[in-house]
Amino acid sequence: MQAIIDITTNPYYIQVITMMGVYLIAALGLNLITGVTGQFSFGHAAYMSIGAYTSALLTKNLDLPFLLSLLAGGLMAALFGVILAVPSMRLTGDYLGITTLGFGEIVRVVFINMEITGGARGLAGIPRSTDLTVVFILVVLFIWALYRINNSRFGRALAAIREDEIAAESMGINVFLYKVESFAIGTFLAGISGGLYAHLLQYINPADFGFAKSFELLNFVVIGGLGSIPGTVLGTTVLSLAPEFLRFVKEYRMLIYGGLMVLMMIFRPHGILGGVDLGRLLRKVLRKKPPAALSGGN
């Protein structure tokens, strides 16, 4: 009980949990691109940085309301997501991975060399507008929307592309267009996450959004279970809290973190909740026929 009170009142814990929510939004976007649609993206942090700089500059220099700047950051990230996706969506697998990795580095270098972003010194003096309430509401909203997407004609088309592109195209799915749409939504979420990040830490630097951050986000999604929303939530929670709770082992903490990752890949290569459909599992447990199921027949 005392522990719960500690967590809900201690500003340090609140900060850690808020940051977890910020990362979760980016991870949910990446899960849509990589987990649901099956397209590699190794530059997701770059879209976070585009959202972060866009929204930070808008609130700092133009006094735009916080939520409006978040939206602008998300849209800007999505715009760049589409700009990258249109030429590179003809690539698959490793090739797409390398392209996105390269794009991520380009974005970082551009921000280092830009005047308005403060270059390598970073951008300071961003108003602190992000709090746990805003993050929580956005997380719930996005999870709700993503669940709806997954259980729709649109989401089924994305899953079909992941499973077999040629078959998907032969079912009448415009594979190229759907991949671009998936990228746009996923990078929009990264942009929103970046905006929240900037207004939480009040200082951003291009180095915050390097490829190490992109891989961290990918870890959240892969460890939880590619394509699974509960998996992404779990993966992000465990991996973003683990380094904090491992602080007592001091310099060994990243060693233990790395060890945990290796064990995971050995024992649950598809992630903690990979290949687990909680809805189906629940229906099986309850031994009830699903309402929308096509069971029975004649």
Next chain:
Amino acid sequence: MPPLLKMENISIVFGGLTAVESISFEVEKGRIVSLIGPNGAGKSTVFNIISGIYSPTSGSVYFLEKDITGDRAYKITGYGIARTFQNIRLFKNLTVADNVRIGCHSRSRAGFMGAVLRAGRVKGEERGITDRAKESLAVVGLADKSEDLAKNLSYGDQRKLEIARALASSPELLLLDEPAAGMNAGEKQGLMEMIKAISHMGVTILLVEHDMKFVMGISDHIIVLDYGQIIASGTPEEVQNDPVVIEAYLGKEAD
């Protein structure tokens, strides 16, 4: 009445190799037409050209008198041509029901915003998709397996699911690429009846198959390919007795 499908002087060249050379044939509405020939004759290539996976080097494809040559595969499905694959291409990690629901894609419209907002029209469309999927599964006898994952079905059931998924797009023309491959005699008999039932529903069928008993038992018309060219066509009886066909399959008699 004009033919449903018309192939006109179709050729396709893959890096110097002519896989299909100057092929012309027609498929009339309501018939069951078979494409046969030895391995490598170009049968699957013809399927890939009709369904838009390959674009022919020269020649034209007409569907309902409309020139569809070189159109992308997803558009061709929208026109009313559906297909199955020789090497089963199901959405393995999705349920049987979702596989067939995806088959309804070209007959429905809701996009990303529709998914999130889920207005009344979208809900109605989803119900329509579910009903259509249910009907297609009933045709192939998989209605009771709708919640299984596609990868967990038996081989024969996976082939049937491919047919159900293609049917869900309400096609005018159904292309079946070796539907009987790997099936035992009993399953083949069942499949033959299923294809006849689908034909009675008004769907025109073009199929590639190696099993001669199957082909002779089901086809109204047969086209024989060898080395990328049509060497014979006609009713099963005509084709069976054609010396050119016998030579292509069995070789020439020694003098």
